[in-house]
Amino acid sequence: MLKWILAASMLVAMPAISHAQDLKKGAKVFKKCKACHAVGPDAKNKIGPSLNGVVGAKAGVHDGYKYSKAMMDSGLTWDAATLDEYLTKPRAKVPGTKMIFAGLRKKADRDNLIAYLSTFAADGTTKEAAAAPTEASTKAAAATPAAAASEEERGS
Ligand code: HEC
DSSP: OHHHHHHHHHHHHHHHHHHHHHHHHHHHHHTTTTTTOOOSTTOOOOSSOOOTTOTTSBTTOOTTOOOOHHHHTSOOBOSHHHHHHHHHOHHHHSTTOSOOOOOOOOHHHHHHHHHHHTTBOTTSOBSHHHHSOOHHHHHHHHHHHHHHHHHHHHHO
């Protein structure tokens, strides 16, 4: 019985762990953006627009934010590919953008960051994060077999 519980919980937990790590790393990379951008339910436009729902959105359309002409005329739609290029070197992808940011040189940083951004819906709620286990629930799942084991020992 215990073996079965362990095997089952490992099957569930393993892919979840690597996924959670990517998002966690992405959240860490996002610190570099936080001076100018916010995400989440209370996100406001700062120096740059709120990035809620940015993955899948057209460039330069976030409500109440005054973009540069360059951004509004870019004709871009933000997906993994265009964001990857933009975040590598913003002023190369959108010449004349008023985003003053050198770029993220590491592909892994960009990938994790884009994965993180894609969890925020336009209203600031988190889509995937609600379905994907958080770090806490992953830990709780990992702790469960041990708890079950001591439960079983006491029982017999
Ligand atoms: C120094 C401030 C600053 C930093 C740091 C910064 N940005 Fe920006 N960002 C801006 C500004 C300003 C704009 C608006 C650009 C324009 O209108 O040309 C912008 C625009 C954007 C857009 C386009 C949004 C839209 O609605 O079309 C994306 C995506 C973006 N930033 C992502 C990021 C990410 C991700 C980071 C961190 C790696 C980052 N930015 C770091 C200031 C910043």
